[in-house]
Amino acid sequence: MTVSSAPGKVYLFGEHAVVYGEPAVPCAIERRARVTVESRDDDRLRVEARDLTLDGFTVEYSSGASDAPDVNVPTPLVEAAMGYVDGAVEQARDVADAPDAGFDMVVESDIPLGAGLGSSAAVVVAAIDAAARELDCDLTPEEVADRAYRVEHEVQDGQASRADTFCSAMGGAVRVEGDDCARIEDVPNLPxxxxxxxxxxxxxxxxxxxxxxxxxxxxxxxxxxxxxxxxxxxxxxxxxxxxxxxxxxxxxxxxxxxxxxxxxxxxxxxxxxxxxxxxxxxxxxxxxxxxxxxxxxxxxxxxxxxxxxxxxxxxxxxxxxxxxxxxx
Ligand SMILES: Nc1ncnc2c1ncn2[C@@H]1O[C@H](COP(=O)(O)OP(=O)(O)O)[C@@H](O)[C@H]1O
Ligand SMILES: C[C@@](O)(CCOP(=O)(O)O)CC(=O)O
Ligand SMILES: [Mg+2]
Missing domain, CATH: 3.30.70.890 (GHMP kinase, C-terminal domain)
Structure with missing residues (x-):
């Protein structure tokens, strides 16, 4: 069993414009998504997304099958979440050259969903890291960031910057402009x-x-x-x-x-x-x-x-x- 976590973020400046090549400065914050991964004997993926809830229900779904989620959660929400987790698993299978690897995964998060604190990036980053390590592949944070960006890009219909995923993978305050990504050292204490x-x-x-x-x-x-x-x-x-x-x-x-x-x-x-x-x-x-x-x-x-x-x-x-x- 392998567990990884990654932080959410706030933007000090530059969201939206960063999608068109302007710079942006997001800052990681102490709220995390945690992903637990365990290899399976078959090639299936079972995901328990404990925070994808309405009225406190837990959603479970299996990918690659026609299984409907077990509670009445809006389909687009489940589809988007499956997109992120499936994308992360594809990246880990690619890294490990293990196209048939199957996993049981649990996603938990302190980051509110869809609220601008980068829950999607944190989930993808933690999922890629945990699934790759479960397959005995250690990625650098930069490699995780790059692969997580590809997943966000795909789920957001080809319109995403590297800002959220780089920030979540590296932590701290970062600056992203197009493909140039760097940490900003010595940021002042920001209340x-x-x-x-x-x-x-x-x-x-x-x-x-x-x-x-x-x-x-x-x-x-x-x-x-x-x-x-x-x-x-x-x-x-x-x-x-x-x-x-x-x-x-x-x-x-x-x-x-x-x-x-x-x-x-x-x-x-x-x-x-x-x-x-x-x-x-x-x-x-x-x-x-x-x-x-x-x-x-x-x-x-x-x-x-x-x-x-x-x-x-x-x-x-x-x-x-x-x-x-x-x-x-
Ligand atoms: N805890 C979670 N479990 C499963 N999926 C999650 C979780 N948190 C976020 N997601 C996915 O990320 C989506 C929200 O991402 P997004 O719209 O980019 O907003 P933000 O990244 O600002 O939270 C959710 O609809 C869901 O698909
Ligand atoms: C609007 C945008 O600049 C940031 C989106 O951030 P969030 O997913 O709402 O946390 C999009 C992007 O950079 O991919
Ligand atoms: Mg997001």
């Missing part, structure tokens, strides 16, 4: 606060929406480029330990993301609650549409304000996780 509206956004659909706007209007393409400019300024602010400039630039980034149509009423409400509470900056994180915002505040004021904000289901402090994928 991250997350607000979660209890909802989710469909990453594939939101990315497709931005692409359509960008194709239709030159000013939408300019907006994507402007996000790139914000990120470059943000990197300078990080290098200078200027946390209040980082916050100001996060605010600007949120405005541009909102112009691209990926915010929502509850995300905006949480962003404004954080700003009014004195946060240095606040923005949505990830694909948007619903899910999480990230704010910077070293005082408890933002967390308290969010907990009283209608539309905010929970608020918590998030610590930077310097460790990426790891064996458990």
């Amino acid at each position: 991250l606060v997350v607000g979660y509206d209890g909802g989710a956004g469909d990453t594939g659909e939101l990315v497709a929406g931005v692409r359509a706007l960008r194709d239709e209007y030159a000013f939408a393409a300019d907006t994507v480029e402007a996000i790139g400019d914000v990120v470059r300024e943000g990197e300078d602010a990080l290098a200078e330990d200027d946390v209040s400039a980082v916050g100001k630039l996060m605010n600007f980034d949120h405005g541009l993301l909102s112009a691209l149509g990926v915010s929502s009423r509850s995300l905006d409400a949480m962003v404004w609650a954080a700003r009014e509470a004195g946060a240095l900056g606040a923005k949505l994180t990830g694909a948007g549409g619903g899910g999480c915002i990230v704010a910077l505040d070293e005082t408890p004021a933002t967390e308290t304000a969010l907990s009283y904000t209608p539309g905010c289901e929970s608020a918590f402090r998030a610590e930077l996780d310097r460790e990426g994928v790891r064996a458990e």
Whole structure:
């Protein structure tokens, strides 16, 4: 039996624009997905996804068979999850040159699904690492990141950046621009606060929406480029330990993301609650549409304000996780 875990992340800057080659800076946070893998005697795959739940049911499915999931969970949710886990298993079979390897897998996660904290990347990264190790292949975090990117790219219909998967595999704060991926050492201490509206956004659909706007209007393409400019300024602010400039630039980034149509009423409400509470900056994180915002505040004021904000289901402090994928 082999167990691996990998962290989720927040974006300080640059989501969406990173899909078109602009830079982005995600930061891994101390919330993890854990995948347990055990080899089977046959070539089948049985997956228990304990967090893919409605009303506390556990979903189990087998791939390659016509078995329907055993509870009434929306089919697209199960299909997407199967896409990620099947993709991860294919990568491990490829690494080990074992096309007929079968597995029993259990997926557990502290990362809310579809909320912009990178649950998909964390699951894929942990699953590839665990399944490859179960087949006696040790991959470097960089190799896991590359293979996980291929899976996300496929599940997101050919529209994905390397940002989430690289960040989850490596841990810490990272910078991604096209195929260039690097860790950022010496990031200042960032007082991250997350607000979660209890909802989710469909990453594939939101990315497709931005692409359509960008194709239709030159000013939408300019907006994507402007996000790139914000990120470059943000990197300078990080290098200078200027946390209040980082916050100001996060605010600007949120405005541009909102112009691209990926915010929502509850995300905006949480962003404004954080700003009014004195946060240095606040923005949505990830694909948007619903899910999480990230704010910077070293005082408890933002967390308290969010907990009283209608539309905010929970608020918590998030610590930077310097460790990426790891064996458990
Ligand atoms: N614990 C989990 N078990 C199974 N699948 C998961 C789990 N967490 C995430 N996923 C998969 O990832 C999808 C969410 O990914 P995505 O839309 O990219 O949002 P995010 O990465 O921001 O959480 C889920 O719909 C599901 O397919
Ligand atoms: C919108 C995007 O930039 C980030 C998506 O993040 P998440 O899956 O919502 O956590 C897409 C991508 O980079 O592949
Ligand atoms: Mg994702």
